[in-house]
Amino acid sequence: MAADQPSFPTSIHLSTPNAIRMNRALRMSRRDMLLGAMGAAAVVLGAGRGIAATPEAEDTVAPLFLALSHRLTDRDALDARISSALYARIVKATPARRDQIQKLHDLMAGGKFDSARELAKAAEHADPVFKDVIHDIMTAWYRGVADEKVVVYRSALMFDITKDAIYPKTYAAGGPFYWTQTPPEVAVPTGEPALSPSKFVVEPT
């Protein structure tokens, strides 16, 4: 047990978050500054100055990822900034994905696939590893998650397709008591899955 010290950090109970930040800033080393600046660059929001990092943009597979994504989401409009960030994260987590994405793109280019479902079905048939690749791509675009990290949150496609009914948590834009209004009805889906089912594990909290 440490000996009692008469000293008492008087200032600490008067300190505010701002004061703490100020103190920290004054103590900041050059290395901290650099790290801080890098961190800031990585989380720039809005204004189009996002993570769309240049090294990945030069990766020749990155455009293929976007092309594949168009087909696998059945969407013509996808954000290129998000695409390059998702691609970078996916490849960072699993470097083999670069090659797999290239091959999956080759498969797409070599055939005629009118829908995401057709391509996905054919892909899993051609090589079971493509199922994992497609899961990664779906998770990336729809949940905004790659490498178990959030790449985009409110801009994830899952919120785009539900925006007539519900808001992403922390971004509710209906004003007080909007929730009493009647949301849209949703018909029972008739579409079939493309891939074989996987075990669904709810992440523990």
Add this chain to the structure above:
Amino acid sequence: MPSEQDLSADVVIVGSGVAGSSIANELARAGISVIVLEAGPRVDRQHFVDNFRNLENKPSYQGPFPCVPWAEHPPNQITPNKYLHTTGPDAEAYQQVYLRMMGGTTWHWAGCAWRYLPSDFELKTRYGQGRDWALKYDDLEPFYYQAEVMMGVCGPDPAVEDLGSPRRQPYPMDALPISYAAEQFRNLIREKTPYRVVHEPQARNTRPYDNRPTCEGHNNCMPICPIGAMYNGSYSVYHAEAAGAKFVPNAVVYRIERDSANKRVTAVHYYDPDKGSHRVTGKYFVIAAHCIETAKLMLYSADEQSPDGIANSSGHVGRNMMDHTGVQVTFISGDKALWPGRGPLETNVIDNFRDGDWRNERGAYLVHMVDDNQVDLATALAISKGYVGRELEEQIRYLASHTVRLFSHNEGLADPDNRLTLSATYKDALGIPHPEVYYKLPEYTVKSCDHTRGLFKDLIGLMHGTDEQWTPGYFPQDHPAGSTIMGTDPKDSVVDGFCRTHDHENLFIASSSVFSSVGTGNITLTVAALALRVADTLKKELTHA
């Protein structure tokens, strides 16, 4: 350099959550000097909002709060845990989470502000089960109201919807309008069952209140209200500071010093993050450090005078651990789209099982239809089923609009064998042992949960539900109670009806740790009411002195 005065106050409080900060606020306003020692750091909202949005596992409400090494808190509800080590046959059912930082665990609560029922305080007398409290509902009623005003609680007009806890004043704010989903659920229950769905009282603004805005339904009460429409302990910290109370962050109290007669507490000692030790003296001391940390501190403070720990002549410190162990099921409704997750998280309950003659053999419970945004879950689920493209989007919309989740708070019961001890294996960065809890669900609670499962099955049937997913076993509701239990007999309890320890006349405990029974309603409002009553006692004694 600080003076002696900086190390001393009329009242020294350990813990800055809703209990500690509200006592500090009351005392400071009465001109009484107060020092509050908080183990964790000062924090702010914007960083939590940012953390939440960066969090991959969104339902992990402990997730946005990565702790500091000198004041660890449980990182998640996973057993085995990195901080709260649970053992026993129902270890997983006691895997609680809480927050050690300025303002405390109400940074992530759902704002449910229940008063207990009069019967909750007399469980033994009325039903022959568990224990009675050393106070009655009427003793607490004025403090319940004071707590409701302090937090800003909205709730229904008792003439329209009587929640069973008699009120002398209306709620400070009108009830929150429930969501479309909750309204559909309420209609179903009314039309198809003998039960009812009531508005849940909530510490949430239905109008601008206390310099905070009206709720805008961000659906993120847990883990972090992004706009401050819901009460949390930080507001009481701010108000107390404005009134002159001193708060010391990063002050980890590890020792409670007494006089030679072992009757009065003379000082508490805390470590700063570098393990420098400091001694703080006062006339009165209040431990308001959360049920688990309070018991841990009292046990860790054991010394030659009190080899079993502070205020522990009864041997009951750390025993009688209770919770609202819950049952949870998620399923897909076969009826029309509900789109849960529009509005606040928890707004409505079935309250028919909060009390009844059957409490002589099984515990009470209440049922929430959780209004939680299911889009992310629906997406992950639809992807796992193998959908892509257009079909995936259809699935997401359907699952997100039809997923229903029910969960319950089932009444625990004081059992001395359910016990918190100091870990012999794990220590934190300051060398203080981690808490360890042995837990076996009381039969009383198991029977209650069985009853709940029956009800849930009926409700799933009524909603033409499919794909039901039962959360395995029993899950913790983070409403721990009982570790310094209240009673009239010093031989089998730790504090009296005023939350004063039997052993030390100037030592009070303000925490759910004093609860003698745990009822069914969320515990926070009762914690706040008990704390305000402690403040009232202290004001009387200090101003008469």
Add this chain to the structure above:
Amino acid sequence: MPDVKRKILWSVLVTGTALASLSATPAQADEPSPPPASAPAPAPTPAPVPAAAPSVPASADPSAALMARGEYIATAGDCVACHTTPGGRPFAGGLRITTPMGDVVSTNITPDPDHGIGKYTEEDFEKAVRHGVRRDGSRLYPAMPYVSYSGMTDDDVKAMYAWFMHGVKPVAVTPPVTELNFPANLRITMAVWNLVAGSVTPETGDSATYDKMRRGKYLANALEHCGTCHTPRNMMLSEKEDSFLAGAPLLGWYAPNITSSKTSGIGNWSEDNLVTYLKTGHVAGLSQAAGPMGEAVEHSTSHLTDDDLHALAAYILQVPAKEDEAEHGPREGFGQALDAPDMRSGELTRIDKLDEMTGPHIYDANCAACHGGNGAGTSDHYAPSLFHNSVVGSAHPDDLIMTVLNGVDRTAGGLHAYMPGFDHDSDVQRLSNTEIAALVNYVTATFGSGDHGVTADQVEKMRKQLPKTP
């Protein structure tokens, strides 16, 4: 009500040197109620001021019609704004207005004989309201807009007097005495100021029967005293006649140019837009009132009749255009919804890491919850859009900074609009000067007319304008 900041023209007290030089010269003015020198009379009505009031306090109950008129006039004159503390009893005074010269404390104008104006005759009342002279002969500080009120008709002063004497509940409390720094602490200074600033000739006849434009002018000038805040002051501290309603700073806020200029003034607002604004404090896609204007709407304009609002609006819309070189287009015309994904690091910070964030990051963590990631606000306009918003589009970022610091708290048109402030005592989030500067620059650059280079020092100065907690 959150605070005690009201639309007080401390700007007239700012120039201490001017006051000092003024007070040094004509010492003979130290006599009670010197007859006010007329400023150049704008109205071509040469009617003399009749002192037709009885010289004893009114005792008989006035007619209901007179009372109603008096109450309406008092509302239109927004007396309550200054003469009532937040949550305090109506017209009991005590509102503390912080000025660089010290605090001006408003007086009790309830009919209590000892603490209020119960002993005032109608003549006394008229002198105070229209000429700034108290019953004891001393001068009122020009915080009291008597120069504006001097344009009121005799009938309206009479009606207002009747209402204050019989319709207001007496309150037996004397507010603290105003203590200003030298030289403004000499009320004689005010007499001198008054000699220069003067007054306008009262309107005549029955103001209720005026045609629309005359009624609008009367409301704007004699009652609502728009110019008190919106007209810049000249060297002699009186409103610049050639810059009527051309915009001026006050109490940290900026009362914008509301002349008919399309680029610098009221822009493309229609009469209906203006009426809606004055009635509710908010017009979607144009603007919303906070601070002193929010209070003016809450206490005064939202209670006016539709006819009066239209008259007021019509008058405002024809005020001669005055350009502001800083403004390059209609304030409400700037900006658009932001189309940018919310790119994230996916990294979490430890709870004690409270480092300052960048502008976009601060916006995202504090503002976007209500105003939207794209700045569009809520779909019901409860939280306004930030683009197409004159506060954000203005070349003067003062009001945006003050709103961030102080929030919005305005009840009008059946709606309680509320936004928390982010200043040093916010319970929601306390932002530093640097953070607020970064935030405001980001918001105006993204949704308004550009980055105006707000600095932390500027924010600190404006923070000091915030009211002290009562």
